[in-house]
Amino acid sequence: MGIRGLLLRSALPLLIRVGTMMAKKGSAPFTTKITKGITLDPRDPKTWWMVYAAQKQSRTPIMAIMPDHSMFLGGVPARKFYSDARVNVNTTAAVAAYYGFDSASGGGDTYNYEAEALGQKLIYSDNAMPTADFRDPLIKEHKDLAKLKAPDWLTAGRIRFILDVIKLNKVLGYKTGKFCAPFSLAVTLRSYPKLIKDLKKNPAFAHDLFAVLSDEILPSYLKLQKKYCGVRAATGADAWAVFPNLSLDLIEEWVVPYSERLFNNCLDFGMMAMTAGGGDYCEERLEKFDKDILFKCFAIQKKLLSNMPMFVLGTGPWHEYPLEPVVEYLTPYKEKGIRIAIVAYMNARLLRDGPVERIVDNIKRFIDVLGRDYNLAIILANIPADTQPQHIHAAVAAAHTYGSFPLASNLDEVALEVPERESFQEYAEKMSAGTGLNI
Template structure:
């Protein structure tokens, strides 16, 4: 499969990852981190500072491009509402579905009467207290998406039965989840961490659990309802819904796949971003994905593809198949999509050699610019020591440099833009430059001050108060609400709409030429 052309950079690239010389690879591997570090499950899943510390260590061992920590994201809201969890000695907590919180409309009425403070309920205090170790770098909060949370509260069979036999009751459950659980949960995390982006996990909302048509009826509207709710407090949400997980290869259907991508994009606020998640993507035809994204590429829109390596393939191998899957993804998408590789839900007992192989393949075949013919790229499988040996080396003992605190938008922008400092072209072109820019989010406590000086870009948070802003001298300014900023930066607003926002004073821009220069920097 041969591709030509380049990814078109638009204003959305202002919040895209900076160039580090290769494609990036991350991992969902909390159980594997717990297993590798020999951590007790109770501590690992209740002390989130410890959880993230272990995740950072394992991320460095594997040379991942982000920390590897994580938690049982599907359980926290249920636990905070009073649901029972089963805590195993050596496994992640799970909801006790023998005693669901909602079995009838009467149970829902009782839950509605219950007042929950998400600053203090369940494990939220630990999550929000320690979130700065990982989350503030990307300024994100996490939550269980509406459909999967409904499963957590009712159980999957009971929820499906209600959707079909008692639709009014099912709709009331979803409204309760969005308005009375997730909105205040996201609000509490925003207040505690100044996070501006929320990522919702929605593994239950997938093919074949639901058809795309069922997801358009039951999943998308409530994802969008949540997005609308939290936009009012300056948070934007993205729900990872609509995954295509057909197990039987002979039943692979491009039409159903494309319809599931429609669900994904509708749940991501309309942004052309798709996930090749838990399905058998090492066997599915990738041409069907390119057929879907063609309409966006013809319009000059940058399409983001997060390509997952299947959990069973990661655990069972063989290594050659893992490497070939990464290579196949890169050949299919890296030249004209914004591609990243992701290791999906790594099983606890996955051999480390398998993960090393996936990372090495990503960083070898994903070296930028992508080679015209990946068969000409020499790949050498790394020979690495075990984690137990590595953790006693000087490299492992080196403490990762403590990140400067960057609240709110500054944390988000630094996580996305900071890698530009590794770009030799940027260092050379801006060696003598001195510029500063202020992104002032008018409905948040903090804005972001971006400075470019002597070949280095820096991002700091600044208090959004009159005295602080009055004393700032900058070359470029963008001032608006957080919701408008995300619409603006993701390309949702047309030029005409942007002009309208400027004329009404909802969007203020000063130093337009300098602001364009910042865009040029991020396009390097």
């Protein structure tokens, strides 16, 4: 066995552990473990959530992607929220504690850190997360590829900020790094229309771009994440690679190979770097829902997740899609005794618009259809900034009530009480012993 084989073997236990965790009955992906005995510190919002999370519950976990909503609820200016790790994580933890989520992690702005560090111009504003200026892409022509050199990551752009976020997330039990997947990073550096044109008309150039990102830039960054943050796994966001932002053919041709290439490159130094998003089925028009396309998306997910027994019902309008095709796809696994992990997202627009009854019904439907035979985790997908807190309290109450193990045989007979809650500001006053959100 060569050195590569030895290194692969060194990472294998982690892969096996993740896979096994997901295959066991009752366990679910992304649940965090908080040690008991945490003491509440009114000055530290992280402990507000940690004390809550230390009370182990046997239930379908519910969590959220919520940078915009946390920032909005906490009244934090965007420039501060997206540049001060302590502020970002403390605010997120306080909001997670307020709602009672089963996992908490700071961050947001996922697609921009690496690009900014490489020299891509971003636009900052007072109210919104920074975004790449697509009018002025870093890679305008082939010779610009020479600009793509791994920088001194610790001092480049806002890399230090996100590294510190990852370190603070570990305190919250979330021990996974974050990066922008090769395809989405290429979009950020080149702009979507230009990159699509490259894929179709100048594939050699596109291959050069993807190769430098997957072989040099991202591995060097993830190596630093491992060293600086002490994480051995990282997930790469890839929203530009969802279907139908990309056709299935293009995902197969451009997203899967370079994600696998990055994964293998990072295994060389003991980091498991998986991209997520490619293969997410996000068709917006319900009349265009196509079971065959969905199944092909699942097949792509399998490749991107290295055949781990896990599927994602992502940011598409899953509150409108039928779940029967999902069950049909998963049945062969069930018949083989494989307990698949399912990560089901609750649509952001539904969370904002409501009504509460529709949110509750959809949580209940996820649990009823997918919570019995599979390890289900529910994620509230990027909660919109001005979402009414009552909508989120209802979602959490529904997940915790209907999703309590063992699940009731008939969820219609389970009484659900959505609590009337104080405002976030009142909650923060109470938890901080009157000093407010200490960020």
